Amino acid sequence: MEQPAPQSLAEELAASVMGEVIAPDDGRYDTARTVVNSMIDRSPAAVVRPHGAADVIDVVLAAQRRGLGVAAKCGGHSVAGNGTCGPDAVLLDLSSLKGVVVDPVTRRARAGAGVLWGEFDREAQLHGLATPGGRVTTTGIGGFTLGGGYGWLSPVHGLACDNLVAADVVTADGRLVRVDEKSEPELLWGLRGGSSNFGVVTSFEFALHPVGPMVLAGMLIHSLETGAETARAYRDLVERSPEEIVTGLAVVQAPPEPFVPPEMVGTPVLAIVVLYVGDPDTGAEALADLRRIGPPLMDLVQPMPYTAFQAMLDGFNPPGFRHYHGGRHLTGLTDGAIDAFVQYGAQRLSPLTQAVMFRHGGAVSRVADDATAASHRQATYMLHPIAQWSDPTEDPVHIGWAKELMAAIEPWETGGVYLNFEQEPEKVRRGYSDDKWSRLVALKDTWDPGNLFRVNQNVPPSASMPVQRTIALDQPEKTRA
Numbered sequence: 120m121e122q123p124a125p126q127s128l129a130e131e132l133a134a135s136v137m138g139e140v141i142a143p144d145d146g147r148y149d150t151a152r153t154v155v156n157s158m159i160d161r162s163p164a165a166v167v168r169p170h171g172a173a174d175v176i177d178v179v180l181a182a183q184r185r186g187l188g189v190a191a192k193c194g195g196h197s198v199a200g201n202g203t204c205g206p207d208a209v210l211l212d213l214s215s216l217k218g219v220v221v222d223p224v225t226r227r228a229r230a231g232a233g234v235l236w237g238e239f240d241r242e243a244q245l246h247g248l249a250t251p252g253g254r255v256t257t258t259g260i261g262g263f264t265l266g267g268g269y270g271w272l273s274p275v276h277g278l279a280c281d282n283l284v285a286a287d288v289v290t291a292d293g294r295l296v297r298v299d300e301k302s303e304p305e306l307l308w309g310l311r312g313g314s315s316n317f318g319v320v321t322s323f324e325f326a327l328h329p330v331g332p333m334v335l336a337g338m339l340i341h342s343l344e345t346g347a348e349t350a351r352a353y354r355d356l357v358e359r360s361p362e363e364i365v366t367g368l369a370v371v372q373a374p375p376e377p378f379v380p381p382e383m384v385g386t387p388v389l390a391i392v393v394l395y396v397g398d399p400d401t402g403a404e405a406l407a408d409l410r411r412i413g414p415p416l417m418d419l420v421q422p423m424p425y426t427a428f429q430a431m432l433d434g435f436n437p438p439g440f441r442h443y444h445g446g447r448h449l450t451g452l453t454d455g456a457i458d459a460f461v462q463y464g465a466q467r468l469s470p471l472t473q474a475v476m477f478r479h480g481g482a483v484s485r486v487a488d489d490a491t492a493a494s495h496r497q498a499t500y501m502l503h504p505i506a507q508w509s510d511p512t513e514d515p516v517h518i519g520w521a522k523e524l525m526a527a528i529e530p531w532e533t534g535g536v537y538l539n540f541e542q543e544p545e546k547v548r549r550g551y552s553d554d555k556w557s558r559l560v561a562l563k564d565t566w567d568p569g570n571l572f573r574v575n576q577n578v579p580p581s582a583s584m585p586v587q588r589t590i591a592l593d594q595p596e597k598t599r600a
Contacts, residue, residue, distance in 0.1 A: 127142070128142075128164050128165050128181065128185060128187075128209070129141075129142035129165050131181055132165060132167060132177065132178065132181055132209075135177045136167060136169065136170075136174045136177050136178065137169075137170045137171075137173075137174055138167060138168045138169040138170040138171075138174045138215055139166075139167065139168040139215070140165060140166075140167050141165065141166040141167070141168070142165055143162060143164075143165070148166065151166040151168075151210070151212055152166060152203050152210060153195070153203070154192065154195035154196075154197065154200055154202040154203050155194070155195050155196050155198075155202075155257075155436075155438050155442070156197075156198050156200060156440075156441065156442040157439055157440060157441050157442075157509075158200075158441045158442060158443075158511075158514070159200030159203060161200065161203045161204055161205045162205060162206055163190070163203060163204045163205070163206065163208060163209060163210035164185075164187055164206050164207070164208060164209050165209050165210070166209075166210045166212055167209065167210070167211055167212065168212045168213075168214065168215040169211060169213070169215060169216065170215065171216070171321070172287060172289055172295050172321045175211060175289045175319050175321055176289055176293045176294075176295065178209055178211055179289055179290075179291065179293050179319065179571070180293045181209070182208070182209050182571065183291070183293075183569075183571060187207060187208050187209055188204065188207055188208035188209070188570075188571055188572070188573050188574055189208060189209055189211060189319065189571055189572055189574070190202070190203065190204035190208050190209070190210045190211065190574035190575075191210075191211045191213055191232075191261065191262075191315055191319050191574075192210060192211070192212050192213060192214070192259075193213045193214060193232060193233050193234075193235070193259025193260065193261045193262060194214075194235050194253075194257050194258045194259030194262075195259070196253075196255070196257070196258045196259065196262070196263075197262050197539075198442050198443075198444045198540065198541075198542055199541065199542045199543075199544075199576075200542075201262065201315075201574055201575050201576070202259075202262070204574045208573075208574055211319060213231075213232040213233040213259075213261065213319075213321075214233040214259075215233055216231035216232045216233035216234075216321060216322070217231050217233050217234060217238070218230065218231045218234070219231075219234055219238065219239055219242040219243070221242055221243055221245070221246055221248065221327070223246040223248065226248060226326060226327040226328070227284065227324060227325065227326060227327060228242070228243055228248070228250070228324070228325050228327055229322060229323070229324045229325075230260055230322065230323050230324075230325070231321070231322055232259075232260070232261050232319075232320055232321050232322060232323065233259070234259070234260050235256060235257050235258065235259055235260070236252040236253040236255075236256055236257075236258050236259075236260060236263070236429070237256025237257065237426070237429065237430065239252060239260055240252060240256070240425065240426050240429055241426060243327055244330075244331055244332045244424070244425055244426055246327075247329055247330070247331055247332050248327035248328065248329060248330065249272060249327065249328060249330035249331065249425060250272070250276065250279065250282045250325045250326060250327050250328065251268060251269070251270035251271070251272040251273045251276050251277065251278060251279045251281075251282060252268075252270045252272075252279060252429070253268075253270060254270060254271060254429070254432055255432055255433055255436045256429055256430045256433055257433070257436075257438075260279075260323055261315070261320060261323070262314075262315070262539070263279060263539065264279040264280050264283055264323060265280070265310060265312070265313070265314050265315050265320065266312065266314055266537075266538055266539035266576060267279070267280055267311075267312045267493040267537065267538070267539060268280050268493075268539075269477065269479065269483075269501065269537065269539075271365050271367075271394050271428070271429070272328070272330065272365070272396060273479060273481070273482065273483050274362050274365050274478070274479060274480060274481030274482060274483065275328075275362050275363060275365065275396045275481060275482055276328050276396075276482055277482040277483055277485075277486060278311075278312075278483055278486075278491075278493055279325075280310070280311035280312050280491055280492075280493050281311065281482075281483075281486055281491065281493075282325045282326040282327075283307075283310065283311055283323060283324070283325060284299060284300070284324050284325065284326050285297065285298060285299035285307075285323075285324035286298045286299075286307070286310055286320045286322065286323050286324065287320065287321045287322045288306070288310070288317065288318040288319065288320050288321070289318050289319045289321060290317070290318040290566055290567070291318065291566060291567040291568075291569065291571045291572065295321070296318070298310065299324075305562065306562065306566065308490075308491060308492060308558075308562075309492050309558075309559060309562040310492075311490075311491035311492055311493055312491050312492035312493025312494065313492035313559050313562070313578065314538070314575040314576040314577075314578070315572055315575045316559070316562075316563055316566075316567065316572055316575055316576075316577065316578045317562060317563065317566040317567055317572065318566060318567070318572065319572070330396060330425055331424065331425030331426075332424055332425055332426075333399055333422050333423065333424060333425070334394060334395060334396070334399060334402075334422070334423065334424075334425045334428055335394075335395040335399040335402035335403060335406065335420065335421070335422055335423075336393060336394040336395065336420065336421075336423055336425075336428040336431075337392075337393065337418075337419040337420035337421055337423065337428070337431075338390045338391065338392050338393070338417075338419045338420070338431070339390065339391040339393065339409070339410060339412070339413075339415040339417070339418055339419070339420060340373070340388050340389075340390055340415055340416050340417040340418075340419065341388065341389040341390070341391070341412075341413050341415050341416060342388065342389070342416055343370065343386075343387045343388055343389050343461065343464075343465055345413070346370070346389040346461040346464075346465070347454075347457050347458055347461045349389055349391075349412060349413055350368060350389065350452075350457045350460070350461060351454065351457060352412045352413075353366070353368065353391055353409070353412060354452045354457070356408055356409055356412065357409070357478055360405075360409075361405065362396075362480075362481040362482070363395055363396045363397045363402075363405065364393065364394075364395060364405055364406065364409065365393070365394045365395075365396055365478075366391060366392060366393050366394075366409075366478050367391075367392045367475060367476060367477045367478060368389065368390070368391060368392075368460070368475070368476040369389075369390045369392060369473055369474065369475045369476070370387055370388070370389055370390075370460070370461065370464025370465065370473065370474040371387070371388065371390055371435060371473050372385050372386065372387055372388075372467065372470050372471075372472075373385065373386050373387075373388050374434060374435075374470075378417065378419065379417075383416075385467075385470065387464065387465050387467060388416070389461070389464075391409065391412075391415075392431075392432075393406060393409060393420060394428055399422045406420065435471060435473060436471075436505075436507075437471070439509075440471060440507045440508060440509055441507065441508050441509060441511065441514065441517070442505070442506065442507055443504075443506040443517060443518045443521050443542065444503065444504065444505050444506070444521070444540045444541070444542065445502070445503065445504050445521055445522075445524075445525050445536075445540055445541060445542075446501060446502075446503055446536055446537030446538070446539065446540025446541055447501065447502045447503075447525055447528060447529075447532050447536060447537075448495045448498035448500075448501055448532065448533040448534075448535045448536065448537065449498055449499070449500040449501065449502060449528065449531050449532055449533065450498065450499075450531055450532070450533055451499055451500065451531065452476070452478075452499070452500050452531075453531050455530065455531065456500075456502075456528055456530075456531045459524065459527035459528055460474055460476055460502070460524075460528070462527075463504075463520065463523065463524040463527060464524075466520060468506070468508070468516065468517055468520055469506070469507055469508045469517065471505075471507035471508075472505065472506050472507055472508070472517065472520070473504075473505040473507075474502075474503075474504055474505075474524060475502075475503040475504070475505060476500055476501070476502055476503070477500065477501045477503060478499065478500055479498060479499060479500065479501060480497075480498075480499040483496050484496050484497050484499075488552075489554070489555075492551070492555055492558075492559060494535060494550060494551050494552060494555060495533055495535035495536075495537070495550075497533075498533050498535065501537060502524070502525065502528050503537075503540055504520070504521040504524045504525060505521075506518065506520055506521045534549065535549060535550065536549045536550055537550075538550040538576040541576075544577065547576050547577060547578070550576065556578070559578045560578060560579075560580065560581050562578075563578050563579070563580045563581075564580050564581055564582070567580065568580045568582060
């Protein structure tokens, strides 16, 4: 008797999953596998848009049976391409898991894993509440939070992961586990900065803080001809300013917007991005000295909805471009670091390429370093080069620019990196101290010993790590392989 043909992966999943199952021959497949960074071109074994945690469990178990990995995507903003995968893994497109429920009394919000930060902020702001979130509204809450999560509110309210109070996680053995300080506190420690190494988070619960709905915020635009002088004056001022004055520096090309004089469009400028986290009337006096530096060519600081401020950089990060980024923690903003920042930022390689310098510290540094997997809390600044371009033949030029800028800043680095902004897998180890790495490996051994969840800032289980050989110094050279 003729045996029936074995089921394909898509057929197996379609038999149990209630959400969408998208096979490689499906017309929706190319869109479903795409991420923001167009340098990333990968072809998953299948894409699934689950309706809930039960669908996620079915995908995890099917992947286990077939020896495949599991990747997860929400907003697809991972510059390393961790929001998609190759044919050795199944992609869970969590964008179908929407919904935000805000409790204004307890100041907590529960959000599905497919929520974007713009969607989250919109709901929380109905109650004048917020939590540190992505600086681009189309960023997903999941990868951002699990990787640490530096946002504009971080100097006042900590990292996104510091505000993660609970999560629902589908584990490698197909269980749905509730994680909080009372139930699985060690796993919660790992979720706070350890990426998606331990399971698929299907919902997040965050602590919220009073913010807005109106804030005093915007940009101060300066000529790059005096950029280094302006940046020094900025540094000297903000380092003695209250934490409520949240800032960053950016060298960008002036966009073709109505508020930009026509003769300035396309010209590199130095922008001081500023947000006062508090009452806008109080902020007017608090920001007075910052607004006098220069003075600026354009003062775009004004009362605005917090959601508008959060969307302010969206236009500098459109989809469909090639990306190369970095995230380097700095010991401080020295004159030498400023000179390198301005020098490389001035290079007109692409209208969308940016050199960004975030000021951190504050609430981030007050959390004990061993309290979360997220690391390098004592760094007061972070360099974030953002190269964006469209022509693949220009890859070496744009990648080279970002690498050269980071090399120029290296004397003032802490040695640590912010993994959400990094692209090379070999950088993962630099994200953590030796003690944290050992603790993360122990968690991986407990929750995912087979490394099912490996499409991320991966912490391999100990069983898959190479054996380190010790070689005696007096051995013949030929034996030192």
